[in-house]
Amino acid sequence: MDAPLFSAASVRRRQRRWIPRPFYTLRVRLIISVALVHVVLMGLFTWEAVERQSHELRLEMVNQGRSLASMMVVASTNALLAEDLASLAEVTRRVGVREDVAYGEVVDMRGFVLASTREGRVGRMVGPMIERNDRFPLAADDRVLDLREDVLIGKDRVGFVLLGLSTINLDNALVDTRNRGIQYILLALVIGSVAAWLLSLAVTRNLRDLTQAAKKIGAGDLNVRVNVPGQDETGTLARAFNLMAASLQRSSRQMEQEHRKRTEAERLACVGEMAASIAHEIRNPMVALINSVKLLEDSQLPAGDRAAVVDIVNTESSRLQRILDDFLMFSRLPMPKLESGDLKTLVEQTIGLIGQDPRYGEGVQFECRYEADNHCRFDSDLMRQVLLNLIMNAIQAINGEGKLIIRLQREQDHLNVSIVDSGRGIPEDMVSEVTKPFFTSRKDGTGLGLPVVQRILAQHGTALSITSLEGYGTEMAFDLEVTSDE
CATH class of the missing domain: 1.10.287 (Helix Hairpins)
Structure with missing residues (x-):
């Protein structure tokens, strides 16, 4: 089954690419978290305060409007029966001087305005009458709370009063409350950020000390310790870190002692083996x-x-x-001088030298396969020694007639060098032994040819790879760093 194009891991990686790097730090996360908590809590508190104040102010305006309308009814009843326009005008004038009154009118049963705070309204038809009092919330463009109160004599209606209260002051008060709430939110954001920053300093300072100490341990300084007092989590972590560092230091000392002992034993064994081999x-x-x-x-x-x-x-x-x-x-390999060169030329020169060697078998057939560009980095003298040893080993393995393939193959930033023979091959249990010093299966061999090759290749940053099938042949290969021919 094909893998999904958008796996969970790939989605997370894409999400992380969109997150700025500073947001990965604990300090920034802590500051943002505390600040957001303050902002959310203060926002909820401000919203609730504004809603409560709005409800209270609106309820108070409605109650005041109804009371004022009732007072107008009481004050204008007798004047309305007597059609005393002067008294009705005085009633509306007294009402109109109030700051929040948009208008006040007294209307008879016929719908004519007998008194009004608005100029030009007296004597005119009132127009569409208010059937019911306004309720909050008003329409978006309505800034007047319209109220109506009937003037009754017994159960008979002789007229009614109209009263309009402006909501501008109410709206301004609510806007002021919202603005103060926003100011409180910003103040809470600043205070919360400062508090979070101070808290993050106390936390991340200790973590920074631990991080620097961990880097020093990673660099090899096992004597480093951290001094983080306190009984909180960072103090516990610091004490655990110090215990870990002390344990690592003890383990390192023990490993160094064991390494020195093992090295000395190996050196003595190598000296003894070399002495025995030389003597032999x-x-x-x-x-x-x-x-x-x-x-x-x-x-x-x-x-x-x-x-x-x-x-x-x-x-x-x-x-x-x-x-x-x-x-x-084997004991005194010179330091390599790595330079860019054409390995094909060196291979051909080496084959020419081998052709002059009396040990060269005339029945060996060479086949060389080169790339268009065979430039790589190597020490020509040391690499010639490597090619001589490997090719001569292959010729001796063929022991008569056979085929020897030398292949140079480019693989990305490396040039693979492969020498394949059709000789007798190497037994499987001996493949890992042939590169060890003094190991040889030939009577006239010293067992140092392939170890020298391995050491020279190690100086070139590579290693010898051996693939062999007994009775069919052996392939010995290694890689060299390619370079441009320019």
Whole structure:
């Protein structure tokens, strides 16, 4: 089944890309959290206060309006019966002087305005009459609370009064309350942020000390300790950190002691093995040389025998020289001088040198496969030694007629070097042993060829890889860092 295009992990990664990096810090998160709590609580408190004040002010305005309308009814009843316009005008004038009154009118049963606080209304029809009193909330564009009160004589209605109360002061009071609430919210935001910042300083300061100490331990300084007093979580964490650091320090000392002991033991074992190997390798040539010298001391030795003995001396001397050269090469490898070069040229030069070696078998068929660009970084002298050892090992493994493939293959930023032979192969249980010093299956070998190759490749930042199938052949490969040919 194909993987989903938008997995949960990918969604989380995309979400994190949109989060600015400072928001990952504990200090910023703590400040934002405390500030948001303050803002939300103060916002809820302000909203409730505004709603409560709005309800109270509206209820008070309605009650005052009804009381004022009732007072107008009482004051205008007799004047309305007597059609005393002057008295009715005085009633409306007294009502109109109040700040929150938008208008006040006295209307007879016919619908004519007998008295009004608004100019030009007296004597006119009142127009559409108010059937019921307004209730809050008013329409969005309505700023007047309209009230109506009938003038009754017994059960008979002789007229009615109209009263309009302006809600501008009410709205202004509510706006002032909202503005004060916003100011309180901003003040709570500032106070909450400062309090959260101070709290974060107390918390993150200790965490910063712990982080710096952890970095020092990661860099290898196991003597570092943190001093975080207190019984809170950070103090407990600091004490646990110090215990961990002390334990790491003890473990490190023990590991260093064990490493020194193991290194010394390995060094002594290596010295003993090397001494035994040297003694073993030079014993036979030395015995042959000693015997040959004794024979040469005999003046009666025939000329033919003398020539044979001299030949033995030369052969064994050359053998001793080769053994010493191998040991010196293994123990004193020069520092590599890595430079960019064409490995193809070096391979062809090495094949040319091998063609002049008497040990080279004429039945070996070379096949070289190169890339268009074979430039990489290597030390030419040391890499020539590597190629010589590997190719000669392959020729000796073929032991007669066979095929040897040298392949250079580019793989991204590396050039893979592979030498494949069709020889007898290496037994599976011996593949991991052939690169160890002094291990050899040949009578005339020192067991240092492949160890030298391995050490040279390690200086080039790579390693030898061996793949072998007994009876079919062996492939030895390694990688080198590619470079541009410019």
